[in-house]
Amino acid sequence: xxxxxxxxxxxxxxxxxxxxxxxxxxxxxxxxxxxxxxxxxxxxxxxxxxxxxxxxxxxxxxxxxxxxxxxxxxxxxxxxxxxxxxxxxxxxxxxxxxxxxxxxxxxxxxxxxxxxxxxxxxxxxxxxxxxxxxxxxxxxxxxxxxxxxxxxxxxxxxxxxxxxxxxxxxxxxxxxxxxxxxxxxxxxxxxxxxxxxxxxxxxxxxxxxxxxxxxxxxxxxxxxxxxxxxxxxxxxxxxxxxxxxxxxxxxxxxxxxxxxxxxxxxxxxxxxxxxxxxxxxxxxxxxxxxxxxxxxxxxxxxxxxxxxxxxxxxxxxxxxxxxxxxxxxxxxxxxxxxxxxxxxxxxxxxxxxxxxxxxxxxxxxxxxxxxxxxxxxxxxxxxxxx
Amino acid sequence: xxxxxxxxxxxxxxxxxxxxxxxxxxxxxxxxxxxxxxxxxxxxxxxxxxxxxxxxxxxxxxxxxxxxxxxxxxxxxx
Numbered sequence: 001x002x003x004x005x006x007x008x009x010x011x012x013x014x015x016x017x018x019x020x021x022x023x024x025x026x027x028x029x030x031x032x033x034x035x036x037x038x039x040x041x042x043x044x045x046x047x048x049x050x051x052x053x054x055x056x057x058x059x060x061x062x063x064x065x066x067x068x069x070x071x072x073x074x075x076x077x078x079x080x081x082x083x084x085x086x087x088x089x090x091x092x093x094x095x096x097x098x099x100x101x102x103x104x105x106x107x108x109x110x111x112x113x114x115x116x117x118x119x120x121x122x123x124x125x126x127x128x129x130x131x132x133x134x135x136x137x138x139x140x141x142x143x144x145x146x147x148x149x150x151x152x153x154x155x156x157x158x159x160x161x162x163x164x165x166x167x168x169x170x171x172x173x174x175x176x177x178x179x180x181x182x183x184x185x186x187x188x189x190x191x192x193x194x195x196x197x198x199x200x201x202x203x204x205x206x207x208x209x210x211x212x213x214x215x216x217x218x219x220x221x222x223x224x225x226x227x228x229x230x231x232x233x234x235x236x237x238x239x240x241x242x243x244x245x246x247x248x249x250x251x252x253x254x255x256x257x258x259x260x261x262x263x264x265x266x267x268x269x270x271x272x273x274x275x276x277x278x279x280x281x282x283x284x285x286x287x288x289x290x291x292x293x294x295x296x297x298x299x300x301x302x303x304x305x306x307x308x309x310x311x312x313x314x315x316x317x318x319x320x321x322x323x324x325x326x327x328x329x330x331x332x333x334x335x336x337x338x339x340x341x342x343x344x345x346x347x348x349x350x351x352x353x354x355x356x357x358x359x360x361x362x363x364x365x366x367x368x369x370x371x372x373x374x375x376x377x378x379x380x381x382x383x384x385x386x
Numbered sequence: 387x388x389x390x391x392x393x394x395x396x397x398x399x400x401x402x403x404x405x406x407x408x409x410x411x412x413x414x415x416x417x418x419x420x421x422x423x424x425x426x427x428x429x430x431x432x433x434x435x436x437x438x439x440x441x442x443x444x445x446x447x448x449x450x451x452x453x454x455x456x457x458x459x460x461x462x463x464x
Contacts, residue, residue: 007434024435025418026411033407033441041445079452086393087445090404094411326391 010168012178014245015113015238017103017161017233033087033171034162038172041084046315050082052203068317070262075318087343089326092143095169096162100145101226103161107153113245114157115238120244122141125253126233133256139328148209149232160210160238167212175212178246181362182379187220189359190381191320196298200224200268204294206287207275207324208256211239211250217271218248227267229255251309258286265296277335284338288347295386301349307358309336311378338349340382349384356382378381406444414438 003012008028012018019027053074056062065071075081103110118124132149140147144166146159167179175181191198201224205214208228218226228250230236236252243250253260257275270291276284291301309317317336324333345351358378392400417440421433 007436019435021416021422022418023436025414027413028436029407029411029438029441031436032438033445036442036445041449044449080449082393082395083448083452086400086403087407089391089393090400090407094404094407096412161412212452218409 001185002353005177008168009173010071010179010370011219011244015110015161015164015180015242017099017106017110019099019165019166020105022092023098023102025167026098027095029094029170030091030098033091034095035169036170037084037088041080042319045081045319046077049075049315056200065314068314070097070319071314071318072321081216085322085326088322089143090329092170094148096144096166099166099169100158100162103165106156110157110161110238110241111153111155112366114241115155115218117241118245119248120240120295122240122243123251123253124141124236124240125251126236127254130231130232132258133258133279133283133385135283135331136231136278139330141278142323142327142329146234147232148230148235155233155237157238157241159232159234160236160242163235164210164238164242177360178215180216181210183216185359186213186271186273186302186381187216187363189303189361189379190357190383191220200299202267202268203227203271204260204267206217206260206264206270206272206291207278208252208261209235211243211248212253213271213273214239214250215246216250216271218243218250224268227251227253229253229257229260231238231256258283258290260290260294262294264293265299267297268299269302270294270299271302271304271322272344274306276303276305276340277329277331281334281338284335284340285343285347288340288349289346292348292384292386297386299386301344301382301384301386302305303340304359305335305340305380306332307336307380308338309333311358311380315368318338340380344382350386353385354383358381412438414440445452 005011008031009023011265057065057074065074123125136148144162144163148159150159152158152201164179167175200221201219201225203216203217203224205228208214211228214226214228217224228239231254236254240252279287295301321333341354341356344354359381361377361379393441394400395401399406425432
């Protein structure tokens with residue numbers, strides 16, 4: 001069940017790793033630091049770049065810096081940029097550490113809750129033999145010390161609990177009290193506009209993590225059978241407990257979105273939310289092909305991802321690319337350069353049905369233009385019909 | 387686990403910065419404890435855990451020493 005909100009606005013539910021007052025104070029300090037860096041320091045760096053570095057580069061080379069990589073080379077030695085980078089990296093590491101301490105303190109309760117969720121509507125189907133893709137094993141994605149998949153206890157849920165609370169602190173609450181803004185943004189910003197009145201019978205959410213974006217589909221399409229897959233068992237166990245706490249009947253399964261194992265033509269709607277940038281070029285192509293295979297005639301594929309580089313200026317691209325190497329997001333930049341429309345056609349979709357558009361999100365931090373790290377209040381949607 | 391990169395040129399500067407951030411968090415906790423005790427003494431509601439301007443002031447101070455003129459140190463508007 002859901003209850004009141006924490007002081008910072010996150011909706012409390014039974015599965016949430018609720019911080020003590022003093023844990024909340026520490027987490028709030030990191031939240032405040034992150035906001036300060038995004039809202040004041042990043043724009044200050046842009047002003048420095050535009051008023052000092054660009055004129056100097058024009059004087060020396062006859063033109064402004066050509067692209068984000070040149071900008072990175074020019075900004076790297078700057079003491080303000082180095083301090084900004086140091087503060088961003090340390091704030092990210094300390095954020096996860098703080099939330100992990102809080103989650104570990106409550107681990108017995110969370111494990112019991114997850115074990116007891118089996119009676120709730122929906123289901124959980126784990127596959128211990130499923131191989132975790134190398135692109136998730138190679139680094140601690142976004143500096144998250146558990147990764148998505150590591151387990152520290154039998155039937156562990158730590159990574160899921162860490163992700164649920166950590167994402168809220170990371171985003172400064174801008175994904176909503178239930179971190180569900182991306183799911184609702186796709187529903188309201190795309191589905192309700194392009195398919196008003198549609199009632200898909202079976203929905204699949206790929207790369208669901210803890211189900212932040214999955215649960216809105218159970219609310220918008222209450223007659224649908226909603227399935228959600230991820231490769232990470234701790235995420236799925238937590239997702240199951242969280243969905244049960246929220247009263248959402250979701251069928252969770254441990255499957256790889258590149259090869260799900262579901263029969264052909266199993267779903268009317270296949271969606272993902274910020275899954276693609278956590279994979280690889282090869283995996284993206286496989287995910288699109290699998291989406292095509294899984295859709296019934298008339299079905300719809302939607303993959304929501306952060307905006308591509310061609311929608312932002314070079315300095316915003318430079319700030320976005322910071323995360324690629326500094327926040328352990330190896331595919332963060334590459335996915336923004338892909339021709340996803342062409343890749344969807346290669347996957348089998350009729351090119352006439354494939355399109356890409358930007359939809360608004362609830363995120364308040366405005367645009368990559370002013371220093372947001374993830375594209376601000378917009379999200380890229382790749383959509384195609386079977 | 388991946389090794390954290392170093393950004394600051396001086397020896398141990400990155401580690402010192404980490405310590406400074408941790409210290410700021412503990413100062414915030416101590417301030418919160420004092421505020422809770424004062425609220426109890428005065429019969430008021432306990433203060434919110436997010437009532438702190440320490441990090442913005444720290445950031446302003448750090449960047450100020452690099453010669454920039456940063457914005458206000460005011461309380462965050464949530």
